[in-house]
Amino acid sequence: MAGTLQVTRSPERVEILLDRPSARNAINQAMVDELHAVCEELERDPRVLLLGGTGGVFASGADIAELRERRAADALAGINTHLFSRIAALPMPVIAALDGYALGGGAELAYATDFRIASPTLRIGNPEPALGIIAAAGAGWRLRELVGEPLAKEILLAGRILTAEEALAARLVTEIHPAEELLDAARALAGRILRGDPAALRETKRVFAAGAHEHPQIDLEAQAVLFESPEKLARMTAFLERKHA
Missing domain, CATH: 3.90.226.10 (2-enoyl-CoA Hydratase; Chain A, domain 1)
Structure with missing residues (x-):
């Protein structure tokens, strides 16, 4: 079929x-x-x-x-x-x-x-x-x-x-x-x-869907995960290098 x-x-x-x-x-x-x-x-x-x-x-x-x-x-x-x-x-x-x-x-x-x-x-x-x-x-x-x-x-x-x-x-x-x-x-x-980091996109969607009682803690926990991400470091480093080029 x-x-x-x-x-x-x-x-x-x-x-x-x-x-x-x-x-x-x-x-x-x-x-x-x-x-x-x-x-x-x-x-x-x-x-x-x-x-x-x-x-x-x-x-x-x-x-x-x-x-x-x-x-x-x-x-x-x-x-x-x-x-x-x-x-x-x-x-x-x-x-x-x-x-x-x-x-x-x-x-x-x-x-x-x-x-x-x-x-x-x-x-x-x-x-x-x-x-x-x-x-x-x-x-x-x-x-x-x-x-x-x-x-x-x-x-x-x-x-x-x-x-x-x-x-x-x-x-x-x-x-x-x-x-x-x-x-x-x-x-x-x-x-x-998809210009955004997939991990950041996933966390943004998850935080956006959270209930009001979950904020701001869920936002902070998601940001804490992303702050430790190699992709965050690479993207911010590339931004700063372009800015100062």
Whole structure:
């Protein structure tokens, strides 16, 4: 059976294209399982992750045919919730390149990433109540953090779907590029991120995700580790040598 992902690997990043064109890249159980396998790989060997979709679509949502058959036990199992939390917790930054539809579960996957950039055709939101369910895989709390309570309620309760320009104005996405340039723009963003020391990037992401009660101690402990790093010494020495050259 064909997989649901196109995966490209390099020493510094992994690129994934969701690839179920006949279903507009709807997220089904097979895709969830394949994404978990990629997460396991990136937990062992941290690299930047770039997520996109084939066919001019990021992800039109969760697979409705599968959702229709799910019952209470499936909801409590948190099938998409645990995957998206795992993606959010990956050691290195995650970039979503959003083309076309990012709806329902597709939007929630995007909310779990660290950076979101878009093509002009983006339509992003959570129409789940129209199907008799809620957006239960992170939108109920991530979206408020990302765009604020009033707009989050418009999206979650009133079914508002944002255009690319509206998402940019709300800072839900940070860049808009023509569809044919979107993946290259995501790669360029990955390149800017990777100018930083990977260890410093991992610690920054870990500290950023910490709870308020953990600060400032977690910041100081992370900095203490990095202060002993040979990479810190090499980078600062190179900076000073350039400055005085």
